[in-house]
Amino acid sequence: MKILVTGGAGFIGSHLVRQLMELGHEVVVLDNLSTGAREHLPAGGFTFWQMDDREAAAREKIAAGHFDAIVHLAGQTMVDASIRDPHFDAAENVMGTVNVLEAARESGVSRVIFASTAAAYGDVTEDLLPLREELRLAPLSFYGLTKVTVEHYLDLYHELYGLDYVVLRFANVYGERQGDKGEGGVISIFAKRVARGEGLTIFGDGGQTRDFIYAGDIARGICRALVTEKVNTAYNLSTQTETSLKELVEIFGQVEGRALVPAYKEAREGDIYRSMLANEKAKTGLGWEPEVSLTEGLRRTVAYFRSAEA
Ligand SMILES: NC(=O)c1ccc[n+]([C@@H]2O[C@H](COP(=O)([O-])OP(=O)(O)OC[C@H]3O[C@@H](n4cnc5c(N)ncnc54)[C@H](O)[C@@H]3O)[C@@H](O)[C@H]2O)c1
Structure with a gap:
């Protein structure tokens, strides 16, 4: 297949592009390098367009590319930034997406895969964990809201134009090449500090949980979404396992072969306490x-940051 990956020079994109190339696909990456980096990707074997997906020129170039499928990862990923600057968030995550969808519609792309998020669900009562796809979406941030908005756009593009889509709601993704600003940054922050031999700080009592999933597993899920017959619906990509921050520090300690004792500071306002997404629908x-255990994923992540800083 000829596949466009928007945001392909970002963290998750860098895992995906490698897997798509291994599977023998023809890959084009479109990225404005605002948070991504050319060095995240292999030297060659794919085409790179340094462009912003909001530009008219990007729409024309995508339409002229006649892609079989588009994986749309480009966007801004910072919850805090979305609250501080909803205009920037909407321009990145809604207007950029509409530009890509228009190009897809114009050029007869057969499928769009969209990166949505656990933040789409908002703060759900704990008796509903693990969160299932059919739950009402009630985001608490503009970032979550723009992702939900795009999910609705995809529904309507399908209704109006027959454009097929798969929405993937990622849990907290971690792995090599992750920045420490976007979603799920706790592991990249901890892994960098562990690699440098620095101490770790937990905000709150450490009992708060997240569903941490390795980026290579997310990339494999995207590859499956490109070929599934069960389209025009949303899937969680998650481990369906809760790990508390205290447990996370313990696993870092096992990976390092030494006990790590975190410092504790007051909990940050607005952080949800527990999070876990169901994954039966994706299965x-x-x-x-x-496939990758948290221990193995953390080992790879610490090793990456150690070698990146060496
Ligand atoms: N990392 C997570 O835990 C997580 C969780 C849920 C959803 N997601 C979603 O997955 C996608 C990828 O996230 P990531 O963690 O790899 O983030 P990332 O910031 O590493 O990747 C985003 C990429 O998009 C590019 N980009 C941003 N705005 C652009 C624009 N207007 N035009 C062209 N390129 C643009 C950036 O340069 C970057 O390479 C995002 O849509 C994000 O919302 C991530």
């Missing part, structure tokens, strides 16, 4: 399940 609908 049946995509024939996918996560």
